[in-house]
Amino acid sequence: MSRHRLNEKQKTIRKSCRYSGITLHTGVRAHLTLKPAPEDTGIVIVRTDLPDQPNIKAIAANVVDVQRATTIANGNARVHTVEHVLAALYALGIDNAVIEMDGPEPPIADGSSAPYLDLIKHTGTKPLKGVKKYFVVKEPMYVESGESRLILLPRNNYQISCTVKYGDGLLDTQYLSISVNDDTFEHDICKARTFCLYKEIAELMVKGLIKGGSLDNAVVLKDGVIICKDKLRYEDEFVRHKILDIIGDLSLSGFRIIGEVLAVKPGHPLNVQLAKLILQNA
Numbered sequence: 001m002s003r004h005r006l007n008e009k010q011k012t013i014r015k016s017c018r019y020s021g022i023t024l025h026t027g028v029r030a031h032l033t034l035k036p037a038p039e040d041t042g043i044v045i046v047r048t049d050l051p052d053q054p055n056i057k058a059i060a061a062n063v064v065d066v067q068r069a070t071t072i073a074n075g076n077a078r079v080h081t082v083e084h085v086l087a088a089l090y091a092l093g094i095d096n097a098v099i100e101m102d103g104p105e106p107p108i109a110d111g112s113s114a115p116y117l118d119l120i121k122h123t124g125t126k127p128l129k130g131v132k133k134y135f136v137v138k139e140p141m142y143v144e145s146g147e148s149r150l151i152l153l154p155r156n157n158y159q160i161s162c163t164v165k166y167g168d169g170l171l172d173t174q175y176l177s178i179s180v181n182d183d184t185f186e187h188d189i190c191k192a193r194t195f196c197l198y199k200e201i202a203e204l205m206v207k208g209l210i211k212g213g214s215l216d217n218a219v220v221l222k223d224g225v226i227i228c229k230d231k232l233r234y235e236d237e238f239v240r241h242k243i244l245d246i247i248g249d250l251s252l253s254g255f256r257i258i259g260e261v262l263a264v265k266p267g268h269p270l271n272v273q274l275a276k277l278i279l280q281n282a
Contacts, residue, residue: 008132010095012036014124019115021107024194024218025069025080027211030103032085034120037096039130042254043089047077049102058086060252060275066268068209070249080105083248083268084194088116090251091185094125095132111193111217112233113244117186135278137259143273148265150246150274155260157181160246162263164239166197166221174239180247189247191233192240198222246271253278 013036020031037044043058054077056062065071069081085106089097091113099106109115141152161177178184196204196213198220204210210218219237220227234240246263249271255278 009127010039010130010132011093011125011127012038012041012096013094013120014126017119017123019107019109019119021109022212022217023081023103023105024108024111024212025209026103026105027213028103028105030101030105030107032106033100034123035098035100036126037098039096039128041096041098043086043094043097043099043251045072045079045082045099045101047079047102047104048100050077055098058082058252059254060272060279063252063272063276066272067207068204068268070252070268070272072252078104081108082106083245084109084113085116085248086251087185087244087248088113088120088190090247091117091180091182091190092120092125093132093182094120095130096128108194108212108217111195111219112241113185113190113248117190133255135253135255135257135259135282137257141274141277141281143270143277145270145273148267148270149263150266150270151262152257152274152278153260153262156258158257159260160243160263161260162239162243162246162266164242165265166238174236176236176239176243178243180243185247188234189240189244192237192244193217193219193228193233194241195219195221195238198227242266250275250278253282255282 016035018033045056056074062072064073070083071080137154158180163175165173215229253275
């Protein structure tokens with residue numbers, strides 16, 4: 001099912017760039033540096049704070065946890081919440097990059113991919129000699145768990161059609177179908193922020209998560225009321241953020257996808273499961 005589009009070359013970033021900020025789950029100040037990488041490197045994360053500076057390839061086989069975020073690891077070296085950075089890299093066609101980090105989690109920024117997208121766009125990209133690697137869907141693929149399901153169907157572009165349902169008043173159900181490319185990602189997806197239900201906050205804190213969470217980087221839903229620092233960035237911001245997560249998680253397949261994702265109540269566990277299934281069938 002994998003194919004090359006011979007007229008499209010792999011890309012990396014033009015030069016190094018840096019971003020700093022608070023992390024969502026670990027709640028510490030972190031520094032992230034994006035660096036160019038040669039063809040066929042893929043996306044590799046380097047933990048510069050650990051002895052021998054271990055690297056972790058951003059590939060589905062290295063996912064070790066999907067609790068409220070996607071975590072990848074190589075031995076004892078872990079990196080949490082990789083999906084927002086990966087979504088921005090994918091949307092701008094970046095196939096190869098080294099991400100140096102001085103801790104276990106990238107900055108959450110404002111809870112969206114927009115700051116990372118802006119950083120990469122300002123830095124610029126450059127073509128490499130190798131050709132991009134595509135996964136062209138030829139027959140349906142399917143994963144499910146409880147009420148959640150993802151179906152991957154043949155299509156001549158990358159399309160994501162997503163439905164979410166939270167049982168929270170006027171925000172009960174949201175649906176969006178969108179073609180995924182750099183333009184639609186920038187204008188329709190990248191600004192959508194992470195969010196949670198108010199009733200989930202205590203449980204997340206008990207689990208040692210969201211230590212850096214605040215209204216600066218998240219939206220909270222409580223009894224049909226939206227709690228955030230400013231107004232919603234999109235009327236249906238929640239389904240758009242779920243699509244953002246799907247883009248980031250499926251990039252862990254290592255392929256540019258040509259097909260349509262039908263997603264019903266998606267989350268990181270199923271997203272990563274589908275990325276692994278793509279790898280198995282490539």
